Amino acid sequence: MPRVSQTKPAAFNEMGTPDSVRAAYAEIDRWLRSTPREMLDRKRREAELLFRRIGITFAVYGEGGDPERLIPFDLIPRIIARAEWERLSVGLRQRVRALNAFLADVYGPQEIIRAGRIPRELVLENEGYRAEMVGVVPPGGVFTQIAGIDMVRTGADDFYVLEDNCRTPSGVSYMMENREAMLRLFPKLCARHKIAPVGRYPEELLATLKAVAPARAGDDPTVVILTPGPYNSAYYEHCFLADEMGIEVVEGADLFVQDRIVYMRTTAGPKRVDVIYRRIDDEFLDPEVFRADSLVGVPGLMAAYRAGNVSLANAPGAGIADDKAIYPYVPEMVRFYLGEEPLLANVPTYLCERDDERKYVLAHLDQLVVKLAKGSGGYGMLIGPHATQEQRLEFRARILARPGDYIAQPTLALSTCPTIAEQGIAPRHVDLRPFVLSGKDIRIVPGGLTRVALKEGSLVVNSSQGGGTKDTWVLEDDGPEAGTSQSASQVAG
Amino acid sequence: MLSSTADNLFWAARYTERAGNVARGIGVASRMAAVSARLGDEVGEWRALLTATGGDGSFHRKYPAPSGDAVVHWLVFDHDNPSGILPCFEAARQNGRAVRTALTVDMWEALNDGWTHLRQLTPDAVEGEALPEFLGWVRDRVTLFNGAAQETMLRTEAWRFVRLGTMLERADNTARLLDVRHQLFEPDAAEAVDYVQLQAVLRSVSALRSYQWIYRDRLAAPKIAELMILRPELPRGLAACLGQVSAMLDAIAEGQGGRRGECHRQAGLLAAELRYGRIDDILAEGLHAFLTRTIARTAELGAAIEDFYIRH
Numbered sequence: 001m002p003r004v005s006q007t008k009p010a011a012f013n014e015m016g017t018p019d020s021v022r023a024a025y026a027e028i029d030r031w032l033r034s035t036p037r038e039m040l041d042r043k044r045r046e047a048e049l050l051f052r053r054i055g056i057t058f059a060v061y062g063e064g065g066d067p068e069r070l071i072p073f074d075l076i077p078r079i080i081a082r083a084e085w086e087r088l089s090v091g092l093r094q095r096v097r098a099l100n101a102f103l104a105d106v107y108g109p110q111e112i113i114r115a116g117r118i119p120r121e122l123v124l125e126n127e128g129y130r131a132e133m134v135g136v137v138p139p140g141g142v143f144t145q146i147a148g149i150d151m152v153r154t155g156a157d158d159f160y161v162l163e164d165n166c167r168t169p170s171g172v173s174y175m176m177e178n179r180e181a182m183l184r185l186f187p188k189l190c191a192r193h194k195i196a197p198v199g200r201y202p203e204e205l206l207a208t209l210k211a212v213a214p215a216r217a218g219d220d221p222t223v224v225i226l227t228p229g230p231y232n233s234a235y236y237e238h239c240f241l242a243d244e245m246g247i248e249v250v251e252g253a254d255l256f257v258q259d260r261i262v263y264m265r266t267t268a269g270p271k272r273v274d275v276i277y278r279r280i281d282d283e284f285l286d287p288e289v290f291r292a293d294s295l296v297g298v299p300g301l302m303a304a305y306r307a308g309n310v311s312l313a314n315a316p317g318a319g320i321a322d323d324k325a326i327y328p329y330v331p332e333m334v335r336f337y338l339g340e341e342p343l344l345a346n347v348p349t350y351l352c353e354r355d356d357e358r359k360y361v362l363a364h365l366d367q368l369v370v371k372l373a374k375g376s377g378g379y380g381m382l383i384g385p386h387a388t389q390e391q392r393l394e395f396r397a398r399i400l401a402r403p404g405d406y407i408a409q410p411t412l413a414l415s416t417c418p419t420i421a422e423q424g425i426a427p428r429h430v431d432l433r434p435f436v437l438s439g440k441d442i443r444i445v446p447g448g449l450t451r452v453a454l455k456e457g458s459l460v461v462n463s464s465q466g467g468g469t470k471d472t473w474v475l476e477d478d479g480p481e482a483g484t485s486q487s488a489s490q491v492a493g
Numbered sequence: 494m495l496s497s498t499a500d501n502l503f504w505a506a507r508y509t510e511r512a513g514n515v516a517r518g519i520g521v522a523s524r525m526a527a528v529s530a531r532l533g534d535e536v537g538e539w540r541a542l543l544t545a546t547g548g549d550g551s552f553h554r555k556y557p558a559p560s561g562d563a564v565v566h567w568l569v570f571d572h573d574n575p576s577g578i579l580p581c582f583e584a585a586r587q588n589g590r591a592v593r594t595a596l597t598v599d600m601w602e603a604l605n606d607g608w609t610h611l612r613q614l615t616p617d618a619v620e621g622e623a624l625p626e627f628l629g630w631v632r633d634r635v636t637l638f639n640g641a642a643q644e645t646m647l648r649t650e651a652w653r654f655v656r657l658g659t660m661l662e663r664a665d666n667t668a669r670l671l672d673v674r675h676q677l678f679e680p681d682a683a684e685a686v687d688y689v690q691l692q693a694v695l696r697s698v699s700a701l702r703s704y705q706w707i708y709r710d711r712l713a714a715p716k717i718a719e720l721m722i723l724r725p726e727l728p729r730g731l732a733a734c735l736g737q738v739s740a741m742l743d744a745i746a747e748g749q750g751g752r753r754g755e756c757h758r759q760a761g762l763l764a765a766e767l768r769y770g771r772i773d774d775i776l777a778e779g780l781h782a783f784l785t786r787t788i789a790r791t792a793e794l795g796a797a798i799e800d801f802y803i804r805h
Contacts, residue, residue: 230590239594254497265496267650267802268749 010413012155013427014078024081024475027192032076032418032425040075040420043185047073050184056177056236071174072468077182078417078430078450085196085474088151088159088434089444091343094334096147096436099166099321101337102330103143106320107133117336118329123320127374130282130317132289136306138315139212140440145313146205146277147436148172148448151344153415160347160412162431164330166322167314168279171449172435173237176201176244178449178471194476196446201435202244204443205277211439212311213274221274224250224264228280228296238279252280257300260307275311276301282316324373324407325351352399352406361408362399365392368408369459370399383459385411414459417470419452429453431461432472446474496803498595499654501588503798505596505604506642506658508585512578513635514666515568516628518542521670521697523624526561528689539564545673546576562620569619569627578631582608595651599641607634650748657741657798664734665791668784670697671721675781678714691717698729718780719772731787732767738794739764745802756797763790 016022021029051070080088105112106123107130113120123129148169150162179198183190206223213221227238229251242249254264255273263270278285284294286301304310320326328349334342350357350368361368370382382395399406416427434448450470451461461467522542526535539559543549551573556563569578586608589596596604610630619627639659646652674694691712695701698721707726708716725732739760746753775783 230593243594248495250495251497254495265803265805267494267496267499267654267745268752269805 011427011429012153012158012413012415014153014415014417014430015427023478024079024084027189028076028079028418031189037424043075044420047075047181047185050181051177054177056173056240071463072454073178073181074419074428074452074454074468074470075182075185076418076420076425077471077473078432078452079193080432080447080472080474081478082475083478085446087343089446091159092149092434092436092444093442094338094340094343095149095161095164095330096144096438096442098330098333098337098342099147099164100141100143100438102333103166103315103318103321104137104141105337107136107143107317112333112336115336117332118326122325126320126323126325128317128319128321128323128326130320132302132306133315133317136315139214139311142212142438143315144318144321145208145212145438147314147438148433149436151432151434151448152347152412153430153432154412155415158345160345161330162347163324163327164322165433166318168281169433169435170234170237170279171433171451172201173240174469175435175445175447175449175472176240178469182471193473196474196476198445198447201445202241204437204445205241206245206247208437208439208443209275209277209311209313212313214308214311217274222264222272223275223277224248224255224273226250226252226255226276226278226280226298228284232279234279241277252294252296252298255298255301257298257304260300260304260309262298262301262304262310273310275313277313282319285312285316324349324371325353325404327407347409347412350408352403352408357408358399358403361406362396365396367411369411370395370406370408373405373407381460383411386457386459411459414453417450417452419454419470421454421456426456428456429459429461430470447472494650494654496805498592499650500799500803501592502595502651502654503658503803505585505588505592506655507662508581508588509604509635509638510659510662511576511666512581512585513632514663514670515546515576515578515581516631516635517697517699518545518670519565519568520625520628521693522564523561524696525689525693535561541673542568545669546574547669548574548576565619565624566616570614570616579611579614582611582634597641597645599645600638603634603638603641607638650745653741653745653748654802657738657745660734660737660741661791661795661798663729664731664738665788667698667721667729667731667734668788668791670694671718672781672784672788675784678718678776678780680776688712694721698727700727700729703727715772715776718776722775722783723767723770723772725768732764735760735767735791736764742798754797754801756794756801759790759794759797763787763794 014022015025015029048070051073056070102112112118113123144166146169148165148171150165151159152162153159175198209223210221223245224247225238225242227235227249229235232238238249248264250264256263256265262273262276264273280296283291285297286299287294287297288299289302290297302316305312328346328351331342331346334340350361352358352361361370364384365382366384368384370384372380382391384392414429414431417430418425419428421428430450430452432448432450434444437443450472451463451467452470453459453461454468455466458466463469519542522538525538529535529538536559539561540549543552543559543564546568548567552559552564552567555571555573556567567574567577571577572580574580582604586604589601589604593601617623642652642655646655671694674690677690677694691714692701694717695704700720704712704717704720707720707724710716720727720730722731724730725736727733742757742760746757
C-alpha cells in the first residue's frame with residue numbers, strides 16, 4: 001500500500017518520507033505500520049459516537065440538509081517537536097505583543113500613522129476601525145486578550161502566518177475535546193509520547209480574563225461569557241468554556257446596564273459583572289452605539305465599558321488588527337513597536353486596491369489565491385491553480401468591480417500530515433491555529449487546533465468547506481527515543 | 494442562578510405538567526361523553542373541558558361546534574392553543590434546549606423524545622379507539638419527566654424551580670378540573686347528583702381509589718371537595734400542591750440567606766388557608782366562587798414569583 005504518497009511534489013510532508021521518517025513521527029510511523037485498517041475504522045466509529053454524545057457539533061448554514069454536523073476528526077495526530085514549538089511560540093508572543101501595541105496606538109496617539117509606516121486611510125477608513133474606541137485604554141492596555149494565529153508550514157523550517165484572528169477566534173474546544181478523544185481511544189500510543197498537556201487552557205483563560213478586570217473588582221472579579229445564543233455555530237464552545245471555567249454563559253437579555261454598571265439578572269437579584277468574554281461581534285454588542293437592530297446585545301454596554309466599569313475581551317475594534325488589508329503591515333508593526341525583527345514570516349500579499357499590485361494579480365490569477373479582504377470561513381475564495389478558466393474570469397470581473405474587497409497571495413504548498421483517507425493513509429494539507437492569551441503576561445497552551453483538508457489535493461481546511469481536525473501533539477522532548485533501534489524492537493515485541 | 498435559567502426551568506416544568514393534565518381532562522371527558530350519551534348531552538362534556546382549559550373563546554372562533562373530534566384536535570395539535578399537548582411539549586422542549594446544561598440528560602431525553610414522537614403523529618393517532626392509548630402515552634411521558642427530575646437532579650436552586658413550576662401548574666389545573674363540575678357541589682344539588690359524574694371528578698386527578706382509602710364510604714360531594722382541596726395526602730390536591738409551592742419558595746429563600754418578597758407572603762397565606770381551612774366554610778361560600786378566587790390567586794402568585802426572581 002502506498003502509505004506515503006505525494007499529491008504534489010512540492011508539499012512538505014511533516015512525517016517525512018517512507019525512507020526517512022522524521023524523528024518526532026518515529027513512533028507514529030511504527031504505530032501505523034502495526035495497526036490494521038479495521039482497527040482504525042473501528043476507532044473512527046467510536047470517536048464519532050463520542051463526539052455525537054458530547055454534542056460537539058458545528059452549524060453549517062445555507063446548504064440545506066442537517067445544519068448540525070460533526071466536524072470530521074482524523075485519528076492520526078499531528079506532531080510538533082519541542083524545538084519547533086519553541087521557535088513558534090517565541091514568534092507568536094512577539095507577534096501578538098505587536099498586534100496589541102498597534103491597537104493601543106491606533107486608538108491612542110497614532111504614532112505609527114504619523115511616522116508614515118502605514119497609510120492613514122487604510123486604518124482610519126477601515127470597516128474594522130471603531131471610532132468609538134478612540135481614547136479608550138483598557139486594563140493593561142490589552143485589546144486582544146484571546147488571539148488565534150493561523151499558521152501554515154511549507155518546509156522543515158518554514159512557517160508562515162496566514163492570518164491573525166483578533167476578534168472572537170473559535171475552535172479551542174476542539175483542541176481540548178480532540179485530546180480527550182485521543183486519550184480515550186489510544187491511551188497506549190499517548191503514553192509512548194511525552195505530550196504537552198492542553199487541559200489547562202480554561203484555567204489560563206480565566207486567569208487572563210481576571211487579570212484584565214477593572215481595578216476596583218478586587219481579587220475575585222465576576223467573569224461571564226456572552227453568547228449570541230443556541231443558534232450560533234459556536235454555541236457548544238461557549239457552553240463548554242463556561243462549564244470548564246465555572247462561570248455563567250449569558251445572553252444579552254441576561255445583562256442590563258444601570259448608571260454605567262453592568263449587572264446580570266440572577267434569582268438572587270442583580271449581580272455586578274466585571275469582565276465579559278464576549279463571543280458576539282462588535283456590531284451587535286450595544287444597540288445604542290452600533291447596530292440598533294441588534295437583539296443579542298446589551299444597551300448601554302459601551303458606556304459602561306468606556307467608564308471603565310466593565311472589561312470586554314476582546315476589546316471592540318480589535319478587528320482592525322486582523323484585517324486582511326492591514327495584515328501586510330504586521331512585520332512593520334513588530335519593527336516599529338518592539339524594535340525587533342519579526343520571527344514569524346508573512347505570506348506575500350497583494351492588495352488589489354493598488355494599481356500595480358492589481359495588474360500583477362490579474363496577470364497571475366492561475367498562480368494566486370484570491371480572498372475577500374473581509375471574508376472568513378473560506379467563503380468567496382479563488383484558488384487559482386485549481387480553478388477553471390470560467391471561475392478565473394468571474395473573479396477577474398469581481399476584482400475589477402470592487403478592487404478594495406480583494407487581496408491575493410501566492411499559492412503556498414501547505415505541508416501535509418498522514419491522514420486516513422478512503423484508499424488508505426495519505427498525505428493531506430494542514431494548518432495550525434494556536435491560541436495566544438494576553439493578560440498581565442502572555443500565555444500559550446502548547447499546540448492549537450490543526451485543521452486538515454480531507455479532500456485529496458485540497459488546500460481549504462475550513463470546517464464549513466469539508467475540512468476536518470486532528471489532535472495536535474507538542475512533544476516535550478525531541479521525539480520518542482528518536483530513531484533508536486532499541487525502541488523499535490520494544491514496540492515490535 | 495441566572496434568572497433566565499430559572500425561568501426556563503420553571504416553564505419547562507409548567508408546560509410539561511400542563512400537557513399531562515390536558516391529557517387527563519380529555520380522558521375523563523371522553524369517558525363521560527360515552528356514558529352520558531344516554532342523557533343526550535355528550536357535547537356538554539366537551540364544552541366543559543374547553544372551559545376548564547381556558548380556551549373556549551379561541552376555539553369557537555376556529556371550529557363550528559364542540560364535537561369530540563374538534564375538541565380533541567384543538568387540545569392535542571392546534572398551534573393556536575397554548576395549552577395544547579403538542580404546543581406544550583414544544584414549548585417545554587424549547588425551554589429545556591435553552592438551558593440544556595441545567596437539565597439532566599434523563600430530563601432532556603424525556604422532553605426531546607416525547608416531542609420527537611408527538612410531532613410525527615397524524616390526526617388518526619388520536620381518533621376513536623386510538624385515543625385512550627395516546628392519552629396514556631402522554632401521561633407516561635410526563636411521569637417520566639417528573640421521575641427523571643426527582644431522581645437525577647441535584648437538590649439545588651435548579652431543582653426547586655422545576656418543582657415550583659410543576660406544583661403551581663398542577664394546583665391551577667386541579668382547581669380548574671374541579672371547577673368544571675362545581676354544580677355538583679351546590680347545596681341543593683345533592684340529591685340529583687349522578688354517581689358517574691362524581692367518579693369523573695375523582696378520575697380527573699387519579700383519586701378514585703384514594704377516596705376509598707381515606708373515607709371508606711360512598712361517594713359524597715362534600716368529601717370529594719374536601720379531598721381535592723384540603724387533604725394534604727392527595728398529591729394532586731390543592732393543599733399538597735400549594736404547600737409544596739410555599740415550601741420550595743422557602744427553600745429558595747433559605748438558600749439565598751433569607752431573601753424574601755411578596756411571592757413568599759402570598760404562597761404562605763394560600764398554603765395556610767388550605768392547611769387550616771374547613772370544607773363547610775368553603776361550600777357555604779360556594780365552590781365556584783372559592784375556586785375562581787383560588788385560580789386567580791394562583792395566577793397572581795405565579796406573577797409574583799416571576800417579579801421577584803425573574804423579571805426584576
